[in-house]
Amino acid sequence: MSTMVSPLAGKPAPQSLLVDVPKLLAAYADLRPDPALPAQRVAFGTSGHRGNSFARSFNEWHVLAISQAICDYRKNQGIDGPLYIGLDTHALSQPAFESALEVLAANGVATLIAKGGEFTPTPVISHAILAYNRGRSAGLADGIVITPSHNPPDNGGFKYNPPNGGPADTGITGAIQDRANALLRDGLKTVRRMPFAQARRANTTREHDFLGAYVSDLGHMIDFDAIRGAGIHMGVDPLGGAGVHYWAPIAQRYQLDLTVVSTEVDPTFRFMTLDWDGKIRMDPSSSYAMQRLIGLKDHYDVAFACDTDHDRHGIVTRAGLLAPNHYLAVLIDYLFRQRPQWSSTAAIGKTVVSTALIDRVAQRLGRKLYEVPVGFKWFVDGLFDGSLGFGGEESAGASFLRRDGTVWTTDKDGIIPALLSAEITARSGRDPAELYRTLVGELGEPLADRVEAPASAQQKSRLAKLSPKQVQSTRLAGEKVIDVLDHAPGNNAAIGGIKVSTASGWFAARPSGTEDIYKIYAESFRDQAHLQAILQEAQTIVDAALSAR
Secondary structure, three states: OOOOOOOOOOOEOOHHHOOOHHHHHHHHHHOOOOOOOHHHOOOEEOOEEEEEOOOOOOOHHHHHHHHHHHHHHHHHHOOOOOEEEEEOOOOOHHHHHHHHHHHHHHOOOOEEEEHHHOOOOHHHHHHHHHHHHOOOOOOOOEEEEEOOOOOOOOEEEEEEEOOOOOOOOHHHHHHHHHHHHHHHHOOOOOOOOOOHHHHHHOOOEEEEOHHHHHHHHHHHOOOHHHHHHOOOEEEEEOOOOOOOOOHHHHHHHOOOEEEEOOOOOOOOOOOOEOOOOOOOOOOOOOOOOOHHHHOOHHHOOEEEEEOOOOOOEEEEEOOEEOOHHHHHHHHHHHHHHHOOOOOOOOEEEEEOOOOOHHHHHHHHHOOOEEEEOOOHHHHHHHHHHOOEEEEEEOOOEEEEOOOOOOOOOOOOOOHHHHHHHHHHHHHHOOOHHHHHHHHHHHHOOOEEEEEEEEOOHHHHHHHHOOOHHHOOOOEEOOEEOOEEEEEOOOOOOEEEEEEEEEOOEEEEEEEOOOOOEEEEEEEEOOOHHHHHHHHHHHHHHHHHHHHOO
16 A cells, blocks of 8 residues: 555645644643643654644743753763754744743853854754864863754754764653653753843853854865856755755855745745645655746756755756655765765765665775664764765765765755755766666666555554564565565664565565554565565565564
């Protein structure tokens, strides 16, 4: 069974679907979560705490509790440098920023906020933390990003990045989550706080030119001379996100022929076309959500978009929107040939559900493949020390090293893969879609699909603990099974599910972290019939495992 696509997918958002912003903001301030209900507690998933103020899962009390928990965590760990804070364009981000600053200032934390109230992309916070900490061993900086990423307009999100600049690992998020929930249960009695106007004037609150620092450093990442020299005509759609005011200064500084198709910021995101399920979602890897830029594809040599916090990218060529897996394979093939200063041992990082075409590219390049579970946090250490040249996920989140082989960001950066698509086009004379066709002509073309099926909490738990012993089949879609994995080969971390591979195909099954469903990802290097056979047999294997006593 494939996912049901809404009849509204790809169409402009009707008025009836737009969020009522004043009501959303009132719910943020007025509604209090009940810590006795799991759905209303602080819960750090793969990307921080996310929720919705109507559902009492993202309200002022959550933000006050998390902010105090972060202050307590910093104190316990001896982190006493500045804290960089950024926010995106979701309606709940501004009030959450104000709540956070009230707590940070009352706790005496030196906090750096964007100059002139500018929005700040996720990668820019990571970049700022790493730039400050370079060469220091004490007084280290960390950061907070207020964003629910590409989630719908009624969502809010809150992430913590420790001094390594990347998404906090589960040890850190677990400690912050537990402390925040204890504060909620205690009615916030020990939360320190001062009025926002006072917090804004506090001598610990200072403005920082995030935009200038990030933009001026981009020349260490991208060959702008090549782009300029080839006269590449580019288009960018910021999708009303945090990087909306970054693109014009990038074009100006590096003298690029870059058109920003819209600088509109509207918390209802009414300019979006609806995603596959009929919801507004600022996902640059979804052709349904990307209809505006796809409609302009013939106007540019290459065009690109980023999601709301600008940590994911989408590449549009004259052939249309390039699937994230396809672009990542092209990007890797290009980078590891065109960055001579990178270490010859720098590896290629990918998640277990990313395309096996990357494995074939890595093999041909003679590079080590570092395959990890889903979640960008697994790439942080490798990007930080330069042992990973690239880390990326099939959901269009990636980062890579500077041209000299040192760390750029340890969080996902949507801006650099977007700009790299223009460098690739300039240096090779062909756009990434044309290069993809060449690549699959040489290494084989993968066909991919994904299905989702309902699963109870009990079944999800059973699937997460599935072991290779429970997979009895020795053949998959007529081929011998080579590997059955429940731990990622790169770092031996549990994948929270199972991956089964043959010479020309694979599937991975894992429970969703946020919904009562499980997902099966599958890929075939043969044909559509083989892919469908893999999916059908995968479903049978998973169903048998779920019903086993």
